[in-house]
Structure formats: structure tokens, C-alpha cells
Amino acid sequence: MAVKSGGRRPLVADRRYATKATAGGSGPRKPAEPSRKPTRQRRGRPPRKHGFVVGAVLALWRMVWAVIWRLGVVSALILAGIVFYFYAQLPPVADLLDARARGSVTMLDREGKVYAWRGETFGGTITADTVSPYLHDAVVATEDKRFYWHFGISPRGIASAIRINLSEGRGPLEGNGGSTITQQVAKLLCLGVPYDSATWKSEKEYEADCRRGGIWRKLKEVPYAMAMEAKYSKEEILTIYFNRAYLGAGARGFEAAAQRYFGKSANKVNIAEAAMLAGLLKAPSTFAPTASLERARARANVVIGLMEEQGYLTAAEADEARDKPASLSNAAEQKTGGFFADWVMDTAPDFLAGDTTEDVIIETTLDQGLQKKAEEALAYVFDTKVKAGSKAQAAIVVMSADGAVRAMVGGRNLPNAGDFNRATQALRQTGSAFKPFAYAVAMDLGWSPMDYVEDIPLTINIPGSGPWTPQNYDKEYKGVITLTQALAESRNIPAVRVSEAVGRDLVRKVATEFGIASNMADGPALALGASESTLIEMTGAYAGILNGGSAVTPYGLNELRLQGDDEVLFGKGGGIGERVISETAARALTYMMSEVLISGTGKRARLKDRDAAGKTGTTQGARDAWFVGFTADYVVGVWMGNDDNSPLTGVTGGGLPAEIWHEVMMRINEGLPATPLQMEIPPSKYVAADPNYQEPTYTDALPEEYVDPMPDMGSDAGRKDIVEQLLEDILGTGN
The missing domain is CATH 1.10.3810.10 (Biosynthetic peptidoglycan transglycosylase-like)
Incomplete structure (x- = not known):
């Protein structure tokens, strides 16, 4: 139902928020909100206020940072450029695997087994x-x-x-x-x-x-x-x-x-x-x-x-x-054959060995078994028979009769010994080890090992130098003795007499042709080993006696070829050469040298199970001691001395060198059949020319001091005449 207001205004709800009054409206007006000033929009944190120092530092940092990052960028670009340059220059990997400037030399022993390397092996x-x-x-x-x-x-x-x-x-x-x-x-x-x-x-x-x-x-x-x-x-x-x-x-x-x-x-x-x-x-x-x-x-x-x-x-x-x-x-x-390998490298052509740019294979004459035995023999003698701390050096060469070197010891492993090869590089006086070459000439001229020579005081006038009077090692004299005894006992005066009788020039010529290449003494001391030689030369010269009188050139290189190629580029570096003395003379000399081990100065080298021949050698002042000799299978040379050429103490060629030689020979001949040496005693041409000559039978016709002490010797009633004739016609020299 409608209700009338009776003239009164209608009831309405109050507005919660009034903004302004309406025109003609009645009732109280709400107060207007206070006005505000418009505010500016903020675009970040307002700048802080700093002191002068801090501000300057910050400004400097901003400058440095700007330089750093710019330099960094530039450096990175430069680095990238350099990297790219190297990148472009790098070849394929296959081209970088073997860039040696030198090739390698691989050495094989006589059985084809590798034992040493030289150069750079790839x-x-x-x-x-x-x-x-x-x-x-x-x-x-x-x-x-x-x-x-x-x-x-x-x-x-x-x-x-x-x-x-x-x-x-x-x-x-x-x-x-x-x-x-x-x-x-x-x-x-x-x-x-x-x-x-x-x-x-x-x-x-x-x-x-x-x-x-x-x-x-x-x-x-x-x-x-x-x-x-x-x-x-x-x-x-x-x-x-x-x-x-x-x-x-x-x-x-x-x-x-x-x-x-x-x-x-x-x-x-x-x-x-x-x-x-x-x-x-x-x-x-x-x-x-x-x-x-x-x-x-x-x-x-x-x-x-x-x-x-x-x-x-x-x-x-x-x-x-x-x-x-x-x-x-x-x-x-x-570790065998180091000295041997170095020697082979020296004997090979440089362009195929030391300076090669190819990989080369060299087949050598080395016998690693003999090498090891030679090294062990030397060590054994020094360990058991030489006082501790000895600085004496020694060298050994083992050779076949044709000059093929089978083993080589260039020195003992002592502090400061270096890599000097005393077997091939050391020129030392040979002493009495040279005497066989004087007797070799005599045998080649037709003398016999049973011919006689005087062992009595001798003085020779040397033009420009005056009188020279050699002495024997024991400073004793034996009178008239055979050439065999003279060599066996290494008597100096008989050796000089023989050398002077046959002529120094012939002695020098024969020694040179046998391979002794050093300059030899000019005077009569030539026969006593005043000349110098290396051990390998002396061993090679004795090999010439063993092989029947022909010269040999010692060698260690059999053949050289490039790796992977069967073609031989360089053949055997030595071997048997021209004949030097007759085979008869070589056999006679071998007999004389065998007596060195039986009854002479080399008794310590004697081998019980086989024939052997050799010669001792001791130089003046005992600065060098030698023993060089051979069996039917091998020639072995031994030298002892000090690197500074100072005298050895109590060492002669018939002492430690002979014992080292014996020890080496015992080891390297082990298991080999005992082959006899080729020896003979030819008659002297001086007595053989006499139609009335008869082989002598042993008597005591001569005084005791003149009786030859060697076995199987004798004399006949005409022995004094023979001696006097020999001394007058052949061996007579002023004294």
C-alpha cells in the first residue's frame, strides 16, 4: 500500500562517499578533501651525494674499466687472428710423425741379432x-x-x-x-x-x-x-x-x-x-x-x-x-759391444753412418757371446788379482785370422773414463811385442829358428847421437843362444843384432805391410818397440802371422744397406790382403812364438789343452804392458796402462796382461776342438847349402854356458865353426 508523505521529503540512504554537492540540493555539505600537489614520476634511485675523493675514484674506475674491456676485446681478436694463422699453417698429422734430421743405424751381430743402435731410431x-x-x-x-x-x-x-x-x-x-x-x-x-x-x-x-x-x-x-x-x-x-x-x-x-x-x-x-x-x-x-x-x-x-x-x-x-x-x-x-759399435761407425762412410738421413742396417762381425766372455774375463782378473782402487786401464781385441773382429773391450768402466776407446784410439809404445817382426824378416830371408845369435854386450854408434848400448831386461847376458831362445826370453840385444843384420828398412817395411800404420822409430831401438801402435793394429798384425803370412785389415762391418732394402750399399770393410812373408817363414815364426808360452816370458798365458803362440811386451818405465797371441781359432790382444801415461806398479807383459789373455782364451775356446797350430822348423839356408851338412845330434861339446837350454837342440863337432861363421858373415856388428 502506498503511504503518503504528507508533504514531507522521502527517506533515502546516505551516500557513503560524497564528492560534491548537487545544484539546488538541500542539507549540510561535506567538507571537500584537502587538495594535493601533483608529484613527479621517479625513474630510478635518486643520485647519492658522495665526497670529492670517492667520486674521483669512481670516475677513474669507470675510465679504467672502459679501457680494460676494450683492450680485452682487441686482445681476443688478436689472439683469434694468431690462432687462425697457426691453424692455417699446421700440416696434416701424418706429416708430423717423423721429422728427424738424422736417420738411425741399427747394428746386427754375426748371427743377425740387434745389439746396438746409433743416430735417432724411429x-x-x-x-x-x-x-x-x-x-x-x-x-x-x-x-x-x-x-x-x-x-x-x-x-x-x-x-x-x-x-x-x-x-x-x-x-x-x-x-x-x-x-x-x-x-x-x-x-x-x-x-x-x-x-x-x-x-x-x-x-x-x-x-x-x-x-x-x-x-x-x-x-x-x-x-x-x-x-x-x-x-x-x-x-x-x-x-x-x-x-x-x-x-x-x-x-x-x-x-x-x-x-x-x-x-x-x-x-x-x-x-x-x-x-x-x-x-x-x-x-x-x-x-x-x-x-x-x-x-x-x-x-x-x-x-x-x-x-x-x-x-x-x-x-x-x-x-x-x-x-x-x-x-x-x-x-x-x-750392454755389449758399445766400443765395437763406435768403432764400426768410425770405419763406415759418414754419409751412410754418422751423417745419414736414412735408416741404415749394418751387419757386423761381432760375436755377442765372445764379447761377454771377454768383458767377464777382464773383470775377473781385476777383481781377483789387482788391488782395489787401481786406476789402471786395459783393452782387449778378439779377432779371427782374416781380420774379422769378434769382440772389443775399449776400457774399464771407471769414473772419468769417458768414451775413449783404448783398443782403437790409444797410440802406445809396443815394447817387446814388436820383436816378432824383426824375426819375421829373418825367417823370410831363410834363417832358421835354430840359428844362433850373440847375447853379449853391444854398443852401436848412432850418427848425431853418439854411442848407444842396449841392455836386457834382467841385465844379464846368455852368450850364444838360438833365435828361438832369444825371442822366447825377450832378450833385447839379440833382437837388435837380428834387426841390424837384416836391415831396419826391411823390418819397418814388413811391420808396415802387416798393418802397423804409425810412424816408426828410425834408429836401432826400432827392434825394441820404440814405435807406437794401437792394440787393434798389433792384433791385426799378429793375425797375419796366424793366417800364414798375409796382411789383414781388421774389420767389423760385413755389409750395409738401407732398412727395408736388400741391396748392399757398402760391403766388407777389410779382410786378408797381400802376402807379406812366406808361409814357411810364418810357420817358423809361429814355432818361435809358441816357445814364449812354453819356456819364455809368457808362461802365465800357457793353455793346457791347445797350442798357442804369442809375445809379451813391456815398455821403458813400465808405462805399457802387452800380450798378443793366438790359437788356431782366434787372435787376442791385451794392453794395460794408465791413461795419464804414468808407470804401472809391478806390471809387465808377462804378468797381468798374460793372465788376462789366458782368461780370455780359456773362455772363448771353451767347447772348441783343440786344433794344432801350423808350425815348422826349416833348416837354415846357411848350413843347408853345405853338401856335407848333417842334422846335429845332442852333445856337450860346448862349454856349459854356451849349451842351448832349449829342448830338442844339439850340436855336432862343427858347431863352433858354424857359430863363428854365422857371427862373422851375418850377425857380426861392432861392439
């Missing part, structure tokens, strides 16, 4: 995929454990190296370099700079320059290493490393080193062998197993520990490798 290409996995992991674990996670350089490794160097008192870049494998390869490649003989005197000097450290070298390594990382895969970089690294003993690359030390390929080495090879990278000459097997094994154990620590080996594998360390191959372990 065993052939081995890759990171074909190498033994143990060797692969050993190299990474040892040289660069973060190899697969960096891009050529390792800032952490460099920082660690600097810390170690500083802690050990070195410069920051001296010693440990923190180089990655990639950086090491960059050094091996010499940052792309090839070897130039006009710039470097030798490849060794070139490599030393390439390995030189310092900040500038490091700065150049960085872009080159990064370029390699961009150009090659990680395994390709490892392949270069495996083939180029030097690993001691002339071995380039792990294939050559595995062959050198273990006689097997690098893809077949076990854990212990791999660890030993990887350990060589730190210091090849120091840790080479041929230098010190004990040191090499200790280094290998360090590598095994690193492999175990980094998870490449289990604990069981590591323990087994430590319990069964690597051993050298027979060829590497024997």
Missing part, C-alpha cells in the same frame, strides 16, 4: 688408437690428467707449477712449467719452425732452443697450442706426441723405445713396461733403464701410483705391476 708410426691402452693411460695420467677437458692450456696447471717453483726457491717459470700435453707437442714441433743447419749447429742445439722456457716462449705456445686443439682431435695430438717424444738411448717415439728396451712393439707392452716408458718423458737420459734399471723402476712405480689414483688401474693391477717390474730385453740388458 720404430715406425704408432697411433693413439693402436698403442697399448696401458701406455695411452700412463702418458695421460703422468703428463696431463686434465688433457681431455682443456683447450690446449691449463691455467690451474700453470698456477700450480708457479706455486711449486716459488716454494722450492726457483723463479716462477723455472722448473715445473705446468705445460699440457698439447703445449709439449708444440715444443716438439718447435712452434712450426723447421730445423735449419744454417741457423743451428746441430739438431741437439735446435731442440734445446725449442725447449727453452721463459715468459715469451709461453706466450707463443698458447696460440699455437690452441690452434692445434682446433685443428686436430685429442687423439691426433696424442699420436704426434707418441711418435715425436725423445725417450733416451737415441729412441724417437714410443715404438722405437719399446723395441729398444723391451724388444717388442709399443702396442704389446704391459702395465709395468708402459709405466717405465711413460716415466721417461720427465728426464729420458736420467730414467733410461739402460742407464740405471733401478732408477727406471722407481720412476715407473710413481707412474703406477698416478694411474691408480686417477682410476686407470685397480689396486690389484697396480700391486701386480709393482711386484713384477719391467725387465730389459737381452739385447738391451747385455
Whole structure:
């Protein structure tokens, strides 16, 4: 129902929020809200107010930062440019595996077995995929454990190296370099700079320059290493490393080193062998197993520990490798023939040996069994018969009758002994070892070993020098004796008489033709060994007596060819040459020299089971002592002396040299049949020309002091006449 208001206004709800009054509206008006000033919109934090100093520092920092980031951008662009330059210059991997400036020389013994290497050996290409996995992991674990996670350089490794160097008192870049494998390869490649003989005197000097450290070298390594990382895969970089690294003993690359030390390929080495090879990278000459097997094994154990620590080996594998360390191959372990190999290199043409750029194979005359026996014989005598601490040196040559050298000992292994080969390089006075050549002339002229010579005081007037009076070693005189006794007892005066009788020129000529090449003495002292010679020359000259009187040229090289090629480029370097004396004379001289061992100065060299002949030699002042002699199978020469040419103490040729010779001969003839020497005693042409001559029968017709003490000797009633005739016609010299 509608309700009327009766004139009153209707009821309405109050507005909650009134904004303004309506025109004509009634009722109270709400007060208007106070007016506000318009505010400005804020676009960030209002600037803080700083002091002058702080503001200046901030402004300077803004400038420095602007320069730094701009320089960084420029440097990055320059680095990228250098990296790209090196990247463009890098050749294919195959071209980097063998860049030797010199080739290698591999030496084989008479049985075709390897025993020595010279030059730089490259065993052939081995890759990171074909190498033994143990060797692969050993190299990474040892040289660069973060190899697969960096891009050529390792800032952490460099920082660690600097810390170690500083802690050990070195410069920051001296010693440990923190180089990655990639950086090491960059050094091996010499940052792309090839070897130039006009710039470097030798490849060794070139490599030393390439390995030189310092900040500038490091700065150049960085872009080159990064370029390699961009150009090659990680395994390709490892392949270069495996083939180029030097690993001691002339071995380039792990294939050559595995062959050198273990006689097997690098893809077949076990854990212990791999660890030993990887350990060589730190210091090849120091840790080479041929230098010190004990040191090499200790280094290998360090590598095994690193492999175990980094998870490449289990604990069981590591323990087994430590319990069964690597051993050298027979060829590497024997260490035989070093002096012999050096001598062969000297006798071969330089362009095929010392300066070769090819890989060369040389077949030699060396017998490794005889070599070992000769070395053991020398060591035995010095260990058992020479006082400890002796500095005396000795040399040995073992030779066949045709001049083929079978063994050579160039000296004892003493401190500061060096690599001097006393068998081939030492020119020393020969002493009485020279006397057989004077008697060789006499035998060749028709004398007999049973002819006589005076052993009485002798004075010879030498023009320009005055009178010369030789003496015997014992300063005694035997009177009239046979030539055989004179040589057997090494009596000086008879040797001079014989030399003067046959003529010094002939003696000099025969000795020279037998191979003694040094300048010989001009005076009568020639017969007493005043001339100088080397042991190998003397041994070769005696080989000429053994083979029946023909000269020999000692040789160790049988043939030389390139590796992989059957064509012989250089043949045998010596052998039998022209005849020097007659075969009859050689056999007569052999008889006389056999008496040296039976009843003369060489009794200590006598062999119980076979014929032998030889001669002792002791020089004035006992500075040199010799024994050179032969059996039917071998000629052996022994020399003893001091490197400084000081006198030996209590040593003569019939003493220690004879004992060394005996020990060598006993060992090298072991198991060989006892073949007799070719000897004969021809009649003297002086008595054989007498139609009434008869073979003498033994009597005591002469006084005791004139009776020949040698066995199977005798005289007849005309013996005095024969002696007097010989002395007058042949041996008579002023005294």
C-alpha cells in the first residue's frame, strides 16, 4: 500500500562517499578533501651525494674499466687472428710423425741379432688408437690428467707449477712449467719452425732452443697450442706426441723405445713396461733403464701410483705391476759391444753412418757371446788379482785370422773414463811385442829358428847421437843362444843384432805391410818397440802371422744397406790382403812364438789343452804392458796402462796382461776342438847349402854356458865353426 508523505521529503540512504554537492540540493555539505600537489614520476634511485675523493675514484674506475674491456676485446681478436694463422699453417698429422734430421743405424751381430743402435731410431708410426691402452693411460695420467677437458692450456696447471717453483726457491717459470700435453707437442714441433743447419749447429742445439722456457716462449705456445686443439682431435695430438717424444738411448717415439728396451712393439707392452716408458718423458737420459734399471723402476712405480689414483688401474693391477717390474730385453740388458759399435761407425762412410738421413742396417762381425766372455774375463782378473782402487786401464781385441773382429773391450768402466776407446784410439809404445817382426824378416830371408845369435854386450854408434848400448831386461847376458831362445826370453840385444843384420828398412817395411800404420822409430831401438801402435793394429798384425803370412785389415762391418732394402750399399770393410812373408817363414815364426808360452816370458798365458803362440811386451818405465797371441781359432790382444801415461806398479807383459789373455782364451775356446797350430822348423839356408851338412845330434861339446837350454837342440863337432861363421858373415856388428 502506498503511504503518503504528507508533504514531507522521502527517506533515502546516505551516500557513503560524497564528492560534491548537487545544484539546488538541500542539507549540510561535506567538507571537500584537502587538495594535493601533483608529484613527479621517479625513474630510478635518486643520485647519492658522495665526497670529492670517492667520486674521483669512481670516475677513474669507470675510465679504467672502459679501457680494460676494450683492450680485452682487441686482445681476443688478436689472439683469434694468431690462432687462425697457426691453424692455417699446421700440416696434416701424418706429416708430423717423423721429422728427424738424422736417420738411425741399427747394428746386427754375426748371427743377425740387434745389439746396438746409433743416430735417432724411429720404430715406425704408432697411433693413439693402436698403442697399448696401458701406455695411452700412463702418458695421460703422468703428463696431463686434465688433457681431455682443456683447450690446449691449463691455467690451474700453470698456477700450480708457479706455486711449486716459488716454494722450492726457483723463479716462477723455472722448473715445473705446468705445460699440457698439447703445449709439449708444440715444443716438439718447435712452434712450426723447421730445423735449419744454417741457423743451428746441430739438431741437439735446435731442440734445446725449442725447449727453452721463459715468459715469451709461453706466450707463443698458447696460440699455437690452441690452434692445434682446433685443428686436430685429442687423439691426433696424442699420436704426434707418441711418435715425436725423445725417450733416451737415441729412441724417437714410443715404438722405437719399446723395441729398444723391451724388444717388442709399443702396442704389446704391459702395465709395468708402459709405466717405465711413460716415466721417461720427465728426464729420458736420467730414467733410461739402460742407464740405471733401478732408477727406471722407481720412476715407473710413481707412474703406477698416478694411474691408480686417477682410476686407470685397480689396486690389484697396480700391486701386480709393482711386484713384477719391467725387465730389459737381452739385447738391451747385455750392454755389449758399445766400443765395437763406435768403432764400426768410425770405419763406415759418414754419409751412410754418422751423417745419414736414412735408416741404415749394418751387419757386423761381432760375436755377442765372445764379447761377454771377454768383458767377464777382464773383470775377473781385476777383481781377483789387482788391488782395489787401481786406476789402471786395459783393452782387449778378439779377432779371427782374416781380420774379422769378434769382440772389443775399449776400457774399464771407471769414473772419468769417458768414451775413449783404448783398443782403437790409444797410440802406445809396443815394447817387446814388436820383436816378432824383426824375426819375421829373418825367417823370410831363410834363417832358421835354430840359428844362433850373440847375447853379449853391444854398443852401436848412432850418427848425431853418439854411442848407444842396449841392455836386457834382467841385465844379464846368455852368450850364444838360438833365435828361438832369444825371442822366447825377450832378450833385447839379440833382437837388435837380428834387426841390424837384416836391415831396419826391411823390418819397418814388413811391420808396415802387416798393418802397423804409425810412424816408426828410425834408429836401432826400432827392434825394441820404440814405435807406437794401437792394440787393434798389433792384433791385426799378429793375425797375419796366424793366417800364414798375409796382411789383414781388421774389420767389423760385413755389409750395409738401407732398412727395408736388400741391396748392399757398402760391403766388407777389410779382410786378408797381400802376402807379406812366406808361409814357411810364418810357420817358423809361429814355432818361435809358441816357445814364449812354453819356456819364455809368457808362461802365465800357457793353455793346457791347445797350442798357442804369442809375445809379451813391456815398455821403458813400465808405462805399457802387452800380450798378443793366438790359437788356431782366434787372435787376442791385451794392453794395460794408465791413461795419464804414468808407470804401472809391478806390471809387465808377462804378468797381468798374460793372465788376462789366458782368461780370455780359456773362455772363448771353451767347447772348441783343440786344433794344432801350423808350425815348422826349416833348416837354415846357411848350413843347408853345405853338401856335407848333417842334422846335429845332442852333445856337450860346448862349454856349459854356451849349451842351448832349449829342448830338442844339439850340436855336432862343427858347431863352433858354424857359430863363428854365422857371427862373422851375418850377425857380426861392432861392439
